[in-house]
Amino acid sequence: MLSTANPTATATTAPATPSKKSVPAATEDLANVPEYTTIPILDVSVALDAPATAYTEHGPRGDALRALADQMRAACTQSGFFLIKNHGVPDAQIADMVAQCRRLFALSKPEKDALRSGHNRGYFAIGEENLNPEVQVDGGDFKEGMDLGADLADQKPGEMFRGTTPYPSDAQVPGFRAACGAYFDVMSKLGRAVMRVLAVAMGQPADYFDRILTRPMTQLRLLRYPAAPPGMTESRLSCAAHTDYGGITLLAVDSPGLQVLVPNSTTGTATDLVAHPTSRAHAPIHGGTWMRVPVVPGTLVVNIADMIARYTNRTFHSTLHRVVHAGVPHDRYSIPFFFDMDADAVVRVLPEFMPGGKLANPEVKELFFPTPIVFEQHLQSMYNSTYGAGKREVATS
Ligand SMILES: O=C(O)CCC(=O)C(=O)O
Numbered sequence: 001m002l003s004t005a006n007p008t009a010t011a012t013t014a015p016a017t018p019s020k021k022s023v024p025a026a027t028e029d030l031a032n033v034p035e036y037t038t039i040p041i042l043d044v045s046v047a048l049d050a051p052a053t054a055y056t057e058h059g060p061r062g063d064a065l066r067a068l069a070d071q072m073r074a075a076c077t078q079s080g081f082f083l084i085k086n087h088g089v090p091d092a093q094i095a096d097m098v099a100q101c102r103r104l105f106a107l108s109k110p111e112k113d114a115l116r117s118g119h120n121r122g123y124f125a126i127g128e129e130n131l132n133p134e135v136q137v138d139g140g141d142f143k144e145g146m147d148l149g150a151d152l153a154d155q156k157p158g159e160m161f162r163g164t165t166p167y168p169s170d171a172q173v174p175g176f177r178a179a180c181g182a183y184f185d186v187m188s189k190l191g192r193a194v195m196r197v198l199a200v201a202m203g204q205p206a207d208y209f210d211r212i213l214t215r216p217m218t219q220l221r222l223l224r225y226p227a228a229p230p231g232m233t234e235s236r237l238s239c240a241a242h243t244d245y246g247g248i249t250l251l252a253v254d255s256p257g258l259q260v261l262v263p264n265s266t267t268g269t270a271t272d273l274v275a276h277p278t279s280r281a282h283a284p285i286h287g288g289t290w291m292r293v294p295v296v297p298g299t300l301v302v303n304i305a306d307m308i309a310r311y312t313n314r315t316f317h318s319t320l321h322r323v324v325h326a327g328v329p330h331d332r333y334s335i336p337f338f339f340d341m342d343a344d345a346v347v348r349v350l351p352e353f354m355p356g357g358k359l360a361n362p363e364v365k366e367l368f369f370p371t372p373i374v375f376e377q378h379l380q381s382m383y384n385s386t387y388g389a390g391k392r393e394v395a396t397s
Pocket residue numbers: 221223239244251253257258321322323334335336
């Protein structure tokens with residue numbers, strides 16, 4: 001279902017709802033940080049079916065696409081987090097995926113354990129992933145999950161990160177595999193569309209990413225945060241502070257809980273940050289303020305990840321985020337879709353974002369990433385640190 005709403009891209013902000021408190025009082029009150037009421041909301045309808053050539057065309061569509069790219073650049077330099085509306089994914093399809101999550105996680109422990117793969121696909125239990133191991137020292141994230149990858153028929157021998165996904169049978173979770181497959185397809189298409197806008201926001205041709213999206217490292221993740229978890233402190237959170245690793249994340253949530261470290265523009269210091277070294281390397285330069293992301297019906301949350309921060313030398317933020325699902329008597333479900341580049345993509349700072357470059361943040365004087373990185377190196381090092389070395393092998397089949 002494509003949206004027929006306003007064909008011109010417009011950015012609005014989320015409706016203001018008063019925050020309960022303006023300052024986090026104590027570590028046990030981490031849930032009550034201010035609400036991020038100014039999170040940009042981008043109408044992406046014009047981009048859904050636009051070919052790369054449309055971004056340079058004269059006329060209303062070209063103008064709307066370029067305006068959308070400008071809004072995305074503003075959002076990426078503000079916090080790296082924004083909401084998208086008129087994104088073409090039907091509300092009913094998202095609701096059905098949440099229902100699939102409920103049924104999946106309601107399986108018995110032995111049934112869920114049978115969905116483990118020994119690599120980075122399949123089921124993982126509460127506490128097995130720790131997204132901030134140096135800070136979150138009282139156990140791993142208070143969530144369980146299931147990772148699903150594309151079923152690639154052309155898997156190359158020895159290729160990393162692409163193991164087969166173990167699925168529950170249709171008798172166990174009716175329609176699960178078909179629903180996930182359909183969701184995967186629709187989110188992949190949306191991911192490509194958003195990456196085109198992002199390329200233009202980065203001052204590049206709209207098809208700039210095409211050459212590193214030949215076998216993108218897409219991963220669909222289903223998450224359940226149990227009801228009434230223990231009191232939250234930074235040493236034990238629902239999902240610890242982290243950045244995402246690749247290109248963009250398209251996130252559907254059923255309820256609040258997500259918080260982002262909105263960068264301070266010119267004050268504060270990086271020492272405010274509570275994160276492990278790799279995340280710190282992408283963290284806001286002047287520190288930040290934790291804020292709750294509002295749940296706005298009909299929108300998806302989008303955030304940009306570490307490789308985009310690298311291309312832009314941290315002018316675009318790969319922002320620290322976390323989940324605090326506390327004091328709530330019901331489960332929380334969320335469905336991130338990680339739309340990442342090819343494993344062998346080489347990522348280096350673009351000339352426009354070198355210190356002093358025409359799109360660079362003028363406050364940034366340092367070249368943070370002097371050497372290029374191959375995306376899979378980064379992915380492997382993040383998996384090693386967040387699952388504990390050896391606990392989750394890379395996939396080769
Ligand atoms: O559950 C959420 O809202 C966010 C999850 C997340 O950040 C992640 O899985 O990377």
